Amino acid sequence: MAFQIKEQGKEYDVVIVGSGAGGGMAAKTLSDAGLKIALLEAGPDFDSTDPAQRTQLRWPWESPRRGAGSTRAFGDFDMAYGGWNIEDEPYTQKDGSNFRWFRSRMLGGRTNHWGRISLRFGPLDFKRKDYDGKGDNWPISYDDVAPYYDKVDQLIGVFGTKENMPNEPDGYFLPPPKPRLHELYVRDSVLKMGIPMIPSRLSMLTKKLDDRRGPCFFCSQCSRGCMVYADFSSAYSLIQPTMTDGNIEMYLNAMVREVITDENGRATGVSYINKEDMKEYVVKGKVVVLAASAASSARILLNSKSRAHPNGLANSSNHVGRYIHDSTGSGMMALIPELMDRQRYNEDGVGGMHLYTPWWGNDQKHDGFTRGYHIEYWGGMGMPAYGFGFGMENLSRLVPRENGDNRPGGYGKRLKEDVRRFYGSTLGFAGRGESIPQYDNYCEIDPNTVDSYGIPVLRFHYKWTNDEVMQAKHMVDTFEEIIHNMGGIVLGEKPGPERQYGLTKPGEIIHEVGTTRMGNDKNTSVLNKYCQAHDVDNLFVVDGGPFVSQADKNPTWTILALSWRTSDYIVDQLKKQNI
Incomplete structure (x- = not known):
């Protein structure tokens, strides 16, 4: 598919790809510092108080498909536009793998969908290799992240x-x-x-x-999106309140293809396909921050090939896409x-x-x-929920009725009685x-498949x-x-x-991390301890990709804390004119 590439006239201080936990926190923190931000999201705008989008406090029969997963992965009333399978965005498997990749295409990303379990990683979680000899330690400790956990707690609420x-x-x-x-x-x-x-x-x-x-x-x-914003979503907790400052411009329905680089290999912006007119555009920025999710950011980097980066951007170590792991x-x-x-x-x-x-x-x-x-x-x-009452005959076999009438099945009065009992x-x-990160668990570019936007797709290789x-x-x-x-x-x-x-299929818990892991050795990692690419000093990744290991905790609180930490570092480095 051939696209006409159009450049936007202005140059932003920072271009951020993705509006979930990492992207939302980076947008807020960098905007608060006065920087001009381009925020790209692959889906539409979302506000849970908008009558056209609200699903909270609606009756089951109001759902157009009665909860069928064909509309959304968890039924119509789950507030996540996307799922494990998106018609226009396939992905493939290698060597019999069965990795399940969940994408949420909407402002706020998967923070509109998650269970809000907000756990800090502990001191041991950053240094597991010292404990069991497996995997690798993080190049940072709990003490490095703790001040940012504190800030996240107080800003968002837990x-x-x-x-x-x-x-x-x-x-x-x-x-x-x-x-x-x-x-x-x-x-x-x-x-x-x-x-x-x-x-x-x-x-x-x-x-x-x-x-x-x-x-x-x-x-x-x-899971339906809160009408009073009581639960955390990046959309209405971080991005929407910050928009009033005038420092953020949103590019919605923007499928990012690659990071654009100059002749010296430094990032100059990103190219994206506008889903509405199917044309390709370029947004320019002094700094590029990827927060598209661990697998999506790896895909963008691997598709960002140039003379300076023939193996994909930030991939001189051949580690982009490696060590992907899920809970x-x-x-x-x-x-x-x-x-x-x-x-x-x-x-x-x-x-x-x-x-x-x-x-x-x-x-x-x-x-x-x-x-x-x-x-x-x-x-x-x-x-x-939908289907409540079906299967009651199986419960009746386990706990017989007092009158001795244990015939399976039932409807009408008999079904109502069973429902009341159980x-x-x-x-x-x-x-x-927590799983053990493996070098041989990875995602790579499938050389034979592109999505509906002409972008080469990911191929997964994963074994427990x-x-x-x-x-x-x-x-x-x-x-x-x-x-x-x-x-x-x-x-x-x-x-x-x-x-x-x-044991669930890999990817099914929707906690995938580790594709652009941080480390002190540029030969075995993609990023440094500030989530800055070893190969490109004005490129950062602030989603789950930088994780060296996943704890037995949900990753979102750590993504938020690390993104805030990285954003402070970006502001500092720009002031010092180091990037």
């Missing part, structure tokens, strides 16, 4: 409690919501096992922080007979768990794995753990190691023990070795 756990650093917390009945029930079982269970740490406002964002009103629909995951469902036939009352709470279990095993030896995981719990009497009595358990498989085994064994301690019944068949103990 609820929780101070627990003084060595590798679960405390921060500046808003009051947490009270536990619900099912969470209290699980907590009794978990604590008896010597496993911790503490208030969750989610970036949802439980009290007012500023005049723009209101406190959570407990509708449990954070591990496995889960289990349970029926708790003592929670059957519950009295009905409003139990919504925030759109997520009120309690969770941080990893408790750093000082223990485990069979076949060294890195840990945390446990998320869900259940209770929230608004029933509503609020099922619990879900999900482990989210035994560490991840055995960690998943530990997860399901732990879930089973918790359930039995509650007198519960495991629903479905417990996954065994033939299913890798329920």
Whole structure:
């Protein structure tokens, strides 16, 4: 496909690609410093208070497709424009891999979709190689990032409690919501096992922080985009408030093809395809910041070939795209007979768990794995979802009716009776753990495939190691023990070795990081400790790509903190005329 390339007349101080956690924080911080910013986003504008885009507080029957995943990955009422498969943007696999790549094409990116679990990495998480000899240490420590974690806590807001756990650093917390009945029930079982269970740490406002964002009103629909901006999204927490300064110009529906460089190999801007007219344009800037997500930023760099960078931009080490890794995951469902036939009352709470279990095993030896995981719990009497009531005949077999009528199936009165019996009595358990970064897990450019915009696509090569498989085994064994301690019944068949103990497909947890990792050695890393490219001093990456390793925590809070740290460095270096 041939495009007419048009250059914009002006030159910005900074061109930022991507408007998610990293891009939004960079845009705010750099704009606050007075710099002129071009912010490029591959999707449309988004505001959860816009009546045309609002999905919160709508009834299930208002959905045009009744929650079918063909419209959005998690159903119509999940506020993420995109998914693992986007018609115009394919990606491919290599050597039997099955990596699942989630893209969110909208202002704010995946911060409109995520569960708002906002955990700091701990001191051990930056130096895991010292602990187990695997992978590599970060070139920075917790102490380097801690001041920025503090700033993020206070700017955005996160609820929780101070627990003084060595590798679960405390921060500046808003009051947490009270536990619900099912969470209290699980907590009794978990604590008896010597496993911790503490208030969750989610970036949802439980009290007012500023005049723009209101406190959570407990509708449990954070995934639909908040009408009062109580939960965190880069769009309405970082970018939209900053737009009033006049320092940011947004380029929406802009699919970035590559970073443009001059004859000396320095970045001069980016080229992008405008989805509306399908023409190619160039936006010029003194500094380029990539925040398109770990895989997307790697794709842009690998497609940015020139005489000075024949192997792709910032890729003299051949490490762009290498060490991609995602969180591990496995889960289990349970029926708790003592929670059957519950009295009905409003139990919504925030759109997520009120309690969770941080990893408790750093000082223990485990069979076949060294890195840990945390446990998320869900259940209770929230608004029933699509399809609620189907499958009740299976629950009836597990807990027979008192009248002895245990015939499977049912409709009408019989179905209503079953729904009343079992509503609020099922619990879900999900482990989210740390994988070991591998050089041979990578994404590269597929030489034979382009997307609808003429841009070469990514091809993934990814295999789990035994560490991840055995960690998943530990997860399901732990879930089973918790359930039995509650007198519960495991629903479905417990996954065994033939299913890798329920280990999710790579990419499925949507925590992929590590494609442009930071390091002190330019031969084995892409960026330095300030997320600045070793090969190109006016190029930075502030998404999950710089991660040397993923902890057993969600990555967003660390992306935000590192982006703020890098943005301060950019301002300093521009003032000193070093870039």
